[in-house]
Amino acid sequence: MTSVQRRNLGIVVGAGVACVIVILWMFLRPHYVTVFTGLDDKSMGQVETQLQTLKIPSRMTGSSIEVPASQADTARVQLAMAGLPTSGYIGYSSVSNSMGMTQDQFNIQVLDALQQSLNETIQSINGIESAQVHIVMPTQQLFVSQPTDTAKASVFVQLGSGVVLSAAQVAGIQQLVAHSVTGLSLQSVTVIDQNGVDLSSSANSASLQGAAANELSVKQQLEQNLNSQLTQGLTRIVGPGNAVVMVHANVTFNRVQSNSHVVQPAAGQSTGLPSSSSVTRSSSNSTGSAPGGIPGQSGTNPNLPTYGGTVGGGGSTTSSQSQANTTYDNSWTNTQTISDPMQIQGVTVGVFLNAMDPNLSASMVSQIQSFVANAVGLKTGTGANNNITVVKIPFSTGNTPTKSGILLSSAWLWAALAGVLLMTVGGVYWRRKRRTARLGMETVTALPPLEEFPVSPETQMREELGRLAQHRPEEFASLLRSWLSQD
Template identity: 30%
Template sequence: MADANTNTNRNSPAAAPETLPAASSSLAVLQANIARLSPLKQVGLLLMIALSVALGVGIFLWSQSPNYQILYGAISGEEKGEVVEALQKADIDYKLDNLTGALMVPASQVHEVRLQLAMEGLPRSAGTGFELLQQNPGFGVSEFLEKARYQRALEGELARTISTLNNVKSARVHLALPKRSVFIRDRKAPSASVVLDLYAGRMLDPGQVAAITHLVASSIPDLESAGVTVVNQRGDLLTQPERSQTLEMTTSQFEYTRRIEEEYGHRIQRILAPLVGADKVRAQVVAEVDFTITEQTQERYEPERRALRSEQTAEEERIGGLFPGGIPGALSNQPPNETQVPETFNGANEGEPQPSEPPATRSLRATRNYELDRTISHTRLAPGSIRRLSVAVLVDEKLATGAEGNINTLPRSPQELEHITALVKEAVGFNQNRGDTINVINAPFVSNEELEPLPPPPFWQQEWFWETVKQGGGILAVLFLLLGVLRPTFRRLTTVPEPVTVSSLPKDSHEEELKEDQLTLSSNTPTLQLSGPDSLEANLAMVRKMAADDSERVAQVVKNWVSRDG
């Protein structure tokens, strides 16, 4: 009977208000609560905990991982292997991009890593320079190998130099150096070929191509610029030797014309600035320059300005009989002309006979050579003479203060415009004969609004912001998993359930259960009539009495309650 009473006290509703004994530790309570769950719920709980922990660790590691930047893009596989080996020796983190194959390192170490690799001569895409000659060639090296090493070193140095130019990613140089001969007629001119690998979307202008050709030609003895061929990675020929000289002349002519126009424009602005203001005049000059090369040779004679160069005189006198002379023929056979004999002779008597003189012949011949005044002139007109000038000058209106104190603009008078035009003509050397034109216009200038400085980029476009968001988002995600998922779950699992009392049950359900239990207990015990729902204390007293009378039956009812609630 004592045992029955003990069992009755353990399972009777009177003991329900008493709480269960507390667990020895939270772990024991956790194990007990997990044990109450169904196997499916236990597996789901374990998966949720494992997934939360893995997700939290992954987010934390992602937020703390550094940003990677490209170290080297398109390099050969052999060079990439050498670089990776050097990075592994230096204990530097790296990764390879699966899409582009680029080698990437942490952004904060890019420049330092490049410097370290450059000290080791990596990558070797630029070729080997004169350091190749410093290597020990060993014994038994022939002259041919020595020349080949020197040529290879020279090609590497030229490739390095060309690779430093803008828009050039890498370069390769091939030299064709013929063997020198002691005979001049057997000597052959060297040549060179340059292959350029340009950056994507970049191009070289003709001036840069000409600079590369002159650079290579100046580095090799006896190499002319026409012997250098430059090709890009697409196979396009960048050098055109047959047109290089013409292109060079055209470029120099354009630069010469531009300098003339700028000089005339500066002259106009300098002379008008004190008169109208430094910012109130604009001048534009267009010059037509004649680049024709003219050569002329002129030979001129001055007949009036003559000089005696040489003179020859021959005088001949004959005294004696008459005989034909001269060139044989009809003229020499004619009789001489009649001569008149004077009738009287001074100093002699008329009756005395006069002596007769033999006839005389005298001839005088003179030959004079004169040198005419001759002038030969050779004139070569240098190119670059100005053929025509077109000048346009825009002058701002002058400022005037109105009656109300506001500032207005007034057009300039015709006299002022005439003075300005005269100054412009003198500044540019106006020549009406060659067709120069000058146009001076007075118009108000549009005021230039002060340009506001560019606003700084918003904070969400700065690198530090996204780095902070990355780390902060990772921390918040981990905290959410810890505080919002794992903590409530463990709290429910480690919480001791509160004891259930009869008074805490709903009134309707309590009455129904009492009716069912009454029917159950009425099999072997006398029927007890329970009072109405308004007398709860009476019902409790009746239940206590029933537990005292038939404790086993009451214990069975309580077990049914527990199994039904669980």
């Protein structure tokens, strides 16, 4: 074997060995599947540490954890026993349609992944610590005539301490679950908290109550507007205080949808326009004996005629038939009408006029009734749903206090209050003064008699000079001058 042949043989053997190694690696390498996705950094670290403890190979891809497909179930069970992960859910990539798997088994995997995804989404709502979604899909029937069930779902939520979900939040959870499952209606989703309280029924009743309150508010606003407009107009006609208006509106809030299909012929014609026409012709020939009547017919009844076909040479018969078909197209119109949910079925108006008004005549009452009918904006007469009544009655004015009477009553009231206050203060002052005087008398009588002391001549002289200077200053001055001249 030459060197070239040995070299070529070595290349072929090396290439074959490399191909075998690559093929074995492709078939024997572990196939990784996603066990959890949507994890935060903390949960990913906890899961990775637990997998290393379990000696299960894993790899991280973004916010997902992947393990070999042969150990995926073991990893999920072991992590669930350890309470991990605290966030995330089983990804749809873990759903696999392997050989030998039935369609029901595959659907169960898809449903489980959907439930886990909804759990994670609902747990992200503020106030919800954990959530569990259970979905029941209808069983497929073999025959179309068999009744089919509808999909149903229940949501269990663990609320935080002191957290109460609003009706809008419960309705949002129902919308989320209903729009995530095919054939699931909003009414088939039940939301229950950890206390066993059906939150969905409370939300539905609150929604109905809110809708009813809104409808009542709209009805009252309509009645108030009509009442205000009619009162303003009647005040200009009969004067203020001479008309009282009462309005009641019959309002419905039902949305009605109607469809109509109208077929019309062409303009000026009783039929539509011809779109196609066809003519069919057929003929046949037959050969037989000469025509004759029924045997014994001429002998029994010679007056009956004898019928036969066209006689040709040798007794042949020929027949032909033609048929014409014409197709007409008519114009048609499909109309879909959706009425406004708020429909005013009728308005009842009652107007009371003051019969004590001398200017109110019968003709004016009739004009006022016409004015009210036109102001309401609805038709009157046969077939009308509204009712307008105008009545003349005397208004009561005797028991109604006037403004001056009210002011006078208020003045008397203040005067009476001031008098009572003055008497109260005077009585208190008089009692206090009397008590003080009585205490003073008791104190004076209780003092011991004063003890007299002898007065010296100098003191007596000084007191007399003081009295003299105070009462007779001129004599005191002359006395003082005489004393000075003697010195």
